[in-house]
Amino acid sequence: MKDLTIPQEAVLICKKCGFNYLHQERIEIFDRTEDESEGLHIHVEGGKAMIDRDISNNPSARRQGVSIFCICEGCHGVTRFDITQHKGNTYIESSVADISINSPRNESSET
Numbered sequence: 001m002k003d004l005t006i007p008q009e010a011v012l013i014c015k016k017c018g019f020n021y022l023h024q025e026r027i028e029i030f031d032r033t034e035d036e037s038e039g040l041h042i043h044v045e046g047g048k049a050m051i052d053r054d055i056s057n058n059p060s061a062r063r064q065g066v067s068i069f070c071i072c073e074g075c076h077g078v079t080r081f082d083i084t085q086h087k088g089n090t091y092i093e094s095s096v097a098d099i100s101i102n103s104p105r106n107e108s109s110e111t
C-alpha cells in the first residue's frame with residue numbers, strides 16, 4: 001500500500017468504470033476497543049439508521065472502520081470505500097462491491 005496525501009478536495013471515481021458521478025447510498029460505521037469481537041455498528045441506508053453489536057463486516061481487522069458504498073451513475077455498479085485503522089495508521093481503500101442496493105434516489109437501479 002502506498003502513502004497518499006489527499007488534497008483539500010478530491011473527487012472519488014467508480015472502481016468498476018472510472019466514472020466520477022457516485023451516489024453515497026449506504027454508510028456503515030464500526031466502533032470498538034482494540035481486538036474486541038463486539039462493538040457498535042451503525043448502518044445508514046434509505047433514510048434509516050440501524051444499530052447493533054455485529055461488527056463482522058468491519059473492514060478493520062483490529063480496530064475501527066467505516067465503509068461507504070456508492071452507486072455509479074454510469075455503470076450502476078457499487079464501489080466500496082473503506083477507511084480503517086491498523087497499528088496507528090489509517091488506510092483508505094476502494095473495491096468493487098458485489099452487492100445490490102435498492103435506492104429510491106437511483107432510479108436507474110430499479111429494473
Ligand SMILES: [Zn+2]
Nearest residue numbers: 014017072075
Ligand atoms: Zn461505474
